[in-house]
Amino acid sequence: MNVEMRGIYKSFGANEVLKDVRFSIVPGEICALLGENGAGKSTLMNILGGVLPPDQGEIYLDGNLVDFRTPADSLNAGIAFIHQELNLINDLSIYENMFIGRELKQKNGFLDTERMCRETSQLFDRMSLDLDPRTMVRDLDASYKQIVEISRALMMNASILIMDEPTSSLTQTEIARVFDMMRTLKDHGVGIVFISHKLNEVMQICTSFAILRDGVKVAEGLVSNVTTSDLARLMVGHEIRTMALQREKEDSHEVLRVDKLSDDKNFHDISFSVNAGEVLGITGLLGDGRSELFQSIIGAARDYSGQVYFEQKPIKVQNTTQAVDIGLGYVPRNRKENGIIKDMTIIENSSIVSWPRISKFGFINQFLQNQKFTEQVRKLQIRLERGTDLITSLSGGNQQKVVLAKWLNTEPKVLILDNPTQGVDVGAKEEIYDIILNLADEGVGIVVLSSEAQEVIRVCDRALVMYHGAIQGEVVGETMNEHDIMRLATGVSLN
Amino acid sequence: MKNLKSESSESILTRITTQWQTKPFFSTGLALLVMIILQTIALGFDFPSVGSWFGTWLQNWINILRNNSGVGIIALGMTLVIISGGIDLSVGSTLVAIGALVMMMIDIGPKGILLNAGITGTPAFIIAIIVAVIGGVLLGQVTGLLITKGKLPPFIVTLGTMKIFRSVTQQFMTGYNPTVPKEFLSIASLQIGGQLLMPILYWLILAIVLHIISMRTTFGRQVIAVGSNERATKLSGVNVNKVKNRIYALMGLLVSLSAVLQVSRIGSMDYANAGSGYEMDAISAVIVGGTRMSGGRGTILGTVLGTLIIAVMNNLLNLVGVPPFLREAFKGVIVIGSVLLQKKESNS
Numbered sequence: 001m002n003v004e005m006r007g008i009y010k011s012f013g014a015n016e017v018l019k020d021v022r023f024s025i026v027p028g029e030i031c032a033l034l035g036e037n038g039a040g041k042s043t044l045m046n047i048l049g050g051v052l053p054p055d056q057g058e059i060y061l062d063g064n065l066v067d068f069r070t071p072a073d074s075l076n077a078g079i080a081f082i083h084q085e086l087n088l089i090n091d092l093s094i095y096e097n098m099f100i101g102r103e104l105k106q107k108n109g110f111l112d113t114e115r116m117c118r119e120t121s122q123l124f125d126r127m128s129l130d131l132d133p134r135t136m137v138r139d140l141d142a143s144y145k146q147i148v149e150i151s152r153a154l155m156m157n158a159s160i161l162i163m164d165e166p167t168s169s170l171t172q173t174e175i176a177r178v179f180d181m182m183r184t185l186k187d188h189g190v191g192i193v194f195i196s197h198k199l200n201e202v203m204q205i206c207t208s209f210a211i212l213r214d215g216v217k218v219a220e221g222l223v224s225n226v227t228t229s230d231l232a233r234l235m236v237g238h239e240i241r242t243m244a245l246q247r248e249k250e251d252s253h254e255v256l257r258v259d260k261l262s263d264d265k266n267f268h269d270i271s272f273s274v275n276a277g278e279v280l281g282i283t284g285l286l287g288d289g290r291s292e293l294f295q296s297i298i299g300a301a302r303d304y305s306g307q308v309y310f311e312q313k314p315i316k317v318q319n320t321t322q323a324v325d326i327g328l329g330y331v332p333r334n335r336k337e338n339g340i341i342k343d344m345t346i347i348e349n350s351s352i353v354s355w356p357r358i359s360k361f362g363f364i365n366q367f368l369q370n371q372k373f374t375e376q377v378r379k380l381q382i383r384l385e386r387g388t389d390l391i392t393s394l395s396g397g398n399q400q401k402v403v404l405a406k407w408l409n410t411e412p413k414v415l416i417l418d419n420p421t422q423g424v425d426v427g428a429k430e431e432i433y434d435i436i437l438n439l440a441d442e443g444v445g446i447v448v449l450s451s452e453a454q455e456v457i458r459v460c461d462r463a464l465v466m467y468h469g470a471i472q473g474e475v476v477g478e479t480m481n482e483h484d485i486m487r488l489a490t491g492v493s494l495n
Numbered sequence: 496m497k498n499l500k501s502e503s504s505e506s507i508l509t510r511i512t513t514q515w516q517t518k519p520f521f522s523t524g525l526a527l528l529v530m531i532i533l534q535t536i537a538l539g540f541d542f543p544s545v546g547s548w549f550g551t552w553l554q555n556w557i558n559i560l561r562n563n564s565g566v567g568i569i570a571l572g573m574t575l576v577i578i579s580g581g582i583d584l585s586v587g588s589t590l591v592a593i594g595a596l597v598m599m600m601i602d603i604g605p606k607g608i609l610l611n612a613g614i615t616g617t618p619a620f621i622i623a624i625i626v627a628v629i630g631g632v633l634l635g636q637v638t639g640l641l642i643t644k645g646k647l648p649p650f651i652v653t654l655g656t657m658k659i660f661r662s663v664t665q666q667f668m669t670g671y672n673p674t675v676p677k678e679f680l681s682i683a684s685l686q687i688g689g690q691l692l693m694p695i696l697y698w699l700i701l702a703i704v705l706h707i708i709s710m711r712t713t714f715g716r717q718v719i720a721v722g723s724n725e726r727a728t729k730l731s732g733v734n735v736n737k738v739k740n741r742i743y744a745l746m747g748l749l750v751s752l753s754a755v756l757q758v759s760r761i762g763s764m765d766y767a768n769a770g771s772g773y774e775m776d777a778i779s780a781v782i783v784g785g786t787r788m789s790g791g792r793g794t795i796l797g798t799v800l801g802t803l804i805i806a807v808m809n810n811l812l813n814l815v816g817v818p819p820f821l822r823e824a825f826k827g828v829i830v831i832g833s834v835l836l837q838k839k840e841s842n843s
Contacts, residue, residue: 300730324732332730339730343723343791344716352720352731355713362712406731 001062001078001159002026003048003191008057010043017043019215021057025160027189030182032202032223034235035212041195044212045162048193049081050074079160080153084168086145088137095120095133098152123151127184143174147181154190161185162193167201168287179205197285199228199490213237232486236453252276254312255445256328256414258297261306266292267469270306274414274445279436281456281463282449284489289469290449291333294416298323298330311413324353329412331403333419333449339403340391347373347387350405357410376405380435397428404435415439418449433459453482453489467491522836523785523800530807537814555810557690563806564694565753565760567799570777570784571705572749574798575715575742577781580722580790581642581649583743586750586777587770588660589634593754594764595664597627602673620679627751634660635747639740657774665766675762682759694756701749706795718742722790779826780805783833805829 003025010018017040025031035041046052048059050068059066061077068074071081088097095116096103104112104119120133129147137145146166153161163182167175182192182205194206202209203223210220211234219234257273267289274280282290295301297308299317308315310326317323323330332338340349351358351369358368373387380401384394391399400420407415417436421429436459440446450456456463462476465488472488475481484494538552569586576583600608600623609619634656641652685693709715717738720728729735758764784801786793805826812822 295730298730319734320729320732321734330730332727337724338727341720341724341727341791344720348716348720352716352728352733355716359713362714364711364713364716366711410732 001191002060003079003160004060005044005048006058006060008044008047009055010040010047010052011055017215018047018054021212021215021217023048023210023217025191025193027159027191028186029208030186030192030194030206032206032209033193033195033212034197034199034202034209034231036235039212039235040215041212042164045081045164045193045195048074048079049162050079051081075153075156075158078158079162080150080156080158081162082146082149082153082164082166084164084166086149088145088149090138091136093134093136094131094140094148097137097148098123098133098155119155120151123155126188127151127154127181129181141174142170143177146170146178150181150185154185159189160191160193162195164195165197166194167196167198175201197490199231199487199492202231203228211235228490228492229483229487232490232492233483236482236486252278252443255310256447257309257312259307259309261293261296261304261308263292263296263302263304265302267296267466270471272464272471274447276413276443276445277440279440279446279448279460281460282447282466283451283453283456283463283485284466284472286451288466288489290466291418294330294418294447294449295332298328298416300330324410327411327413329353329407329410329415331407331415331417331420333422335396335400335403335422340399342390342392344391345388346382346384346391346394346402349391350376350402351409353406354409372409373405376408380405380408381431395425395428397424397431400424400428400432401435404432408439412444414445414447416447416449419451420448421450421452421455453485456485457481465489520785520794520797520800523783523797523804523833526833527800527804527807530804530811534807534811534814537811557692557695559803559806559810560695560698561691563802564698565757566773566776566780567698567802568701568749568753568756569773570780570798570802571702571795572746573774573777573781574784574786574793574795575705575709575718576649576746577778577786577788578709578722578790578793579718579739579742580725581739581742582653582778583638583649583746584653584774585634585638585656585660586746587773588657588664589631589747589750590754590757590770590773591764591766592634592660592664593627593631593751594758594769595668595766596630597623597755597758598673598675598764599671600626601676601679603676604672604674606671607673615676616678620682624755627755628748631747631749631751631754632744633747635743635745635750636740638747639743642743643736643739661766661771668766672763675758677762680759680762683756684760694760697752697756701752702795702799709795714738714741719791719793722787723792776805779830782830785833788834801833 005021005023008018008021008023009016021040021044023044033041033045043052047054048068050071050073053069059068066077068077074081089100092100095113098120099116104115106112117133124131124133129151131144137148140148150161166178170178185192194202196202206223208220208222209226209231211218211231213235252275254273255276259271261270262268270293272280284290292301296304297317299319299322308317310328315326317326317328341352344352347369350373354372355364358365358372370387376382377384377387382398382401382405384398391402394402404420420436421432424432436446436448448456448460457480462474463480463485464474465472465485467489468491472491473494475484475488479494488494535552538548538555541548569590573583573586599606601619602608603610609615609622614622638652638656641647642649645652683693684691687693709718717728717733720731720733721735721738725735757769780802781793781798782788782801783804784793784797784799786797808825808829809822812825817825
């Protein structure tokens with residue numbers, strides 16, 4: 001089946017997400033849909049999958065105009081969307097999952113288990129898969145779950161598959177298994193849209209590519225005609241290093257060093273060091289293991305092997321209380337889940353970390369608490385009405401500043417900031433960057449974890465790029481540009 | 496004109512409803528007020544004999560408060576447990592276990608532990624109370640450790656300890672009836688102005704202490720933080736396990752004090768039935784008092800009001816002659832009604 005999307009426009013409020021996008025896919029094609037976060041890939045595919053209606057534009061299947069209003073419309077027309085979070089029920093077997101919602105029944109109303117198993121087996125045979133339909137989905141590894149989900153789509157006669165980052169949670173061997181399945185499908189004449197950030201995989205499996213940038217399709221063509229480097233450049237655009245960072249640096253001592261850290265799951269063989277007054281960036285794509293790495297270091301996640309040195313002394317932090325005591329601060333990502341305590345006031349949120357320090361016989365010194373709070377409000381320019389209001393009454397940017405304040409109150413020697421400007425508007429972003437740079441000037445060693453290359457370039461002296469739990473390379477000076485960061489983050493090496 | 500009037504009365508109504516929905520304290524307080532008015536009517540208020548009426552009224556209140564002091568004290572600890580996102584079903588069984596321990600200590604029969612050690616009178620009572628408190632804290636600590644180190648849900652752990660504590664106590668105490676010395680009874684029955692006020696006094700003092708702990712101390716605020724967002728609290732350098740352990744230890748402590756009070760009020764204990772249902776009564780009081788079942792919000796003051804609402808309602812039903820079997824149903828209605836209100840509030 002030929003699919004063609006023409007002149008697609010879509011905006012959310014004033015934000016134009018897609019502008020006159022044309023996209024097509026033919027049988028037997030595996031097309032990589034590429035672009036940075038927020039480029040409009042998901043929106044485009046949600047329109048094709050019937051999840052969102054376009055503001056303008058048409059979709060043609062084999063030359064016939066169609067109008068998808070719900071995901072079911074799209075599925076009935078033969079287009080299946082395999083989301084990143086799989087829609088399988090772990091506690092049912094494979095065949096039950098394959099027929100969920102349209103179970104086959106015998107004449108007497110009971111389920112026709114045998115026929116469902118038989119039809120599932122027949123499909124698996126066609127795909128040369130060796131799977132028992134009666135296996136529980138829970139017992140399958142991630143790649144087979146993916147395969148079951150794809151098979152279910154085929155069972156419903158899908159001839160176009162949209163796969164949203166299918167490999168992000170898979171290991172190397174599992175990826176190979178899914179790729180085998182994709183090749184088989186290709187030979188059967190199925191068209192596949194492959195959304196991914198991993199350029200090496202794109203080179204490996206895809207036949208064609210289309211690149212979106214800021215809602216506009218900027219390039220398309222055959223994969224055989226390009227290199228990963230071309231793709232990375234096209235994704236980012238031509239401008240290189242938006243704002244140069246020139247900070248005077250004195251010779252300073254090392255405050256944090258990490259030597260060959262591994263946790264056997266999320267990160268392996270990580271070594272780096274941070275000096276006082278330095279801003280080190282750690283970047284990469286989602287799921288590269290950087291948050292897990294630093295949460296392990298502060299004692300809030302899995303145990304690790306390797307050695308951490310704090311001001312030249314070997315340490316092993318058992319829990320977050322110890323981390324606070326030695327002067328190691330961690331501003332977490334996902335403010336809502338990890339940063340704020342929504343039932344508490346602004347003042348309390350700003351001082352929870354320092355309560356043990358400002359209390360006597362267990363009683364919190366309210367005067368000291370207010371004093372420190374007022375000081376931070378002034379220093380960080382937090383805009384609020386009353387400190388006794390709930391934290392949730394503040395805007396995202398100001399909430400983030402309160403989360404920063406609770407750590408600044410403890411006067412850390414090393415401050416780790418995980419996605420510090422997540423969900424923060426542009427103005428507040430700049431203010432937070434200034435706060436970070438001021439802290440560094442005061443001699444705090446700073447680590448900024450971020451998936452935004454521009455942010456890393458804006459505030460960091462140098463940056464490490466992670467890929468699949470390992471450090472893929474370091475960027476500094478000339479190499480600190482979006483292009484090189486993107487290449488490292490997608491698993492390409494710089495040389 | 497008519498239109499205008501209805502508009503302004505509507506705005507007053509909205510104001511009251513918002514107050515009702517956003518401030519649990521307001522709604523519980525109002526509910527209590529209504530109860531008290533009804534109770535006043537039920538007691539046959541009339542102007543000419545206001546003096547004697549007041550006497551009856553006061554006596555009635557003293558009875559209500561005294562009869563609920565035991566559950567009231569337990570509900571104080573239960574408040575912290577529930578605010579932290581937990582639950583403790585074992586309070587009634589802990590009460591029996593600690594009650595038995597106290598009676599064995601102060602027994603003036605041949606098997607009395609302290610008597611055989613040559614200690615009698617006030618020193619024996621003090622030692623017995625200290626041992627009871629330590630015992631309560633230890634039992635609470637067992638619960639706490641199973642929850643934090645064993646990573647088990649509080650409901651499961653305390654469902655288990657509820658069975659264990661009572662059954663072991665019953666078995667251990669078969670065929671042994673300790674005699675509680677009369678002097679011990681004065682802990683509860685010391686009269687002030689001809690009235691048995693001591694249990695009320697203990698409840699009041701503990702409520703004030705718990706209120707201060709909850710509002711002013713690091714521990715008290717950390718309890719709320721843990722209940723509201725455990726992950727963020729942990730990432731803020733709070734030792735969440737330590738906080739939880741302390742909560743259950745404190746719960747055990749309060750139960751042990753309630754046990755001492757119980758023994759000193761009656762002078763004996765029915766191991767099979769004493770304290771049974773206390774967990775549900777305490778939880779009801781906490782919930783009616785506006786504490787959020789899923790944790791993160793709640794006050795000691797609210798729980799005191801909650802305890803009073805249920806108590807006054809019981810008294811009221813008694814006064815108007817509702818049959819005893821039906822009274823529990825009203826309790827159920829109150830609990831469900833108050834949670835419905837909380838739900839409304841969280842949706843808005």
